[in-house]
Amino acid sequence: MTTTTHVIQPGQIEPPVGSIPSIYIPLGAFRDRAQRMRQLAEGHVMKDYLLFMAELADAQHAALAAFPEVSLPTEAELNLCREHGMPPLSVQNWPRDPVWQHALAKIIAQVMKNATPEAREILTGLQAMDSAALENFASEVLSGQFNEVNLGAVPFVAAALQVYWAHMATALGVQAFAGNDISNLCPVCASPPVASIVRIGGNENALRYLCCSVCDTQWHMVRVKCTNCESTKGISYFKIEGASDAVKAEACDECGTYLKIMHMDKDPQVDPVADDLATLALDLMMDENGKSRSGPNLFLISNIAE
Ligand SMILES: [Zn+2]
Ligand SMILES: [Zn+2]
DSSP states (O other): OOOOOOOOOTTTTSOOTTSSOSEEOOSSHHHHHHHHHHHHHTTOTTHHHHHHHHHHHHHHHHHHHTOOOOOOOOHHHHHHHHHHTOOTTOTTTSOOOTTHHHHHHHHHHHHHTTOOHHHHHHHHHHHTSOHHHHHHHHHHHHHTOOSSSOGGGHHHHHHHHHHHHHHHHHHHOGGGOOOOSSTTSOTTTOOOEEEEEEOOSGGGTTOEEEEETTTOOEEEOOSSSOTTTOOOSSEEEEOOTTSOTTEEEEEETTTOEEEEEEETTTOTTOOTTHHHHTTHHHHHHHHHTTOEESSOOTTSHHHHTO
């Protein structure tokens, strides 16, 4: 008996670039995320935590719906960025409007009600910070530093910043953006991905997208390729025994990192942030395998920055 092994090369199972949507901006991401957190919380060992995170996502959805108009890049600036493959709303360079702090205040007020005493203390601490201190905090979060901040407060500050960036990304719309020359950073805001997702339906069917850890934009990257160093060798997939096939860790021997990959064909409701939080056991397993995460989940910073 002859066995033939097919080796799938990156790009082989996908239409040529140009005929596929390179960028996808999900609408209603926070509302869907909250719903997914609640679904995943059922019978989960981290049930209370996931339910609280669902409330945080609900608060993000409410803050996004009430977000005021803010200044956006001009058409000329957007053109220039498209020409040069640069993200126009780079978290490092974009002059951040302090109005995101209003979103933070709203989010804090909404999640305070059902917060544990520990979380309440963190939230009260944030409420006591002045505007300048909050801007410093935001800069640390967005640069992936976390040297001088209370790690427990990161998810709340990040939640408000996510709302601000998601607001700008959706206000401009997908046509405003082109690819990023640095393919593993978001083409809208230049942040690293939280996870990648293999989508279903429409022109994106079976295509893999990286999901931004800040603005929720998804951008195309061929499969079977390391999302961190772009190596096509030594890629392997891990999952927890007995767990759903919808979430796996895609690991790379070349750079020693991993990022989770989510499959909508296995579970159409899969969400890059919620499913990442609900599969912490996989992170522990990858850590034991000597692999480190290549992109952050800003709701989980206290775990990765230990
Ligand atoms: Zn982004
Ligand atoms: Zn790699």
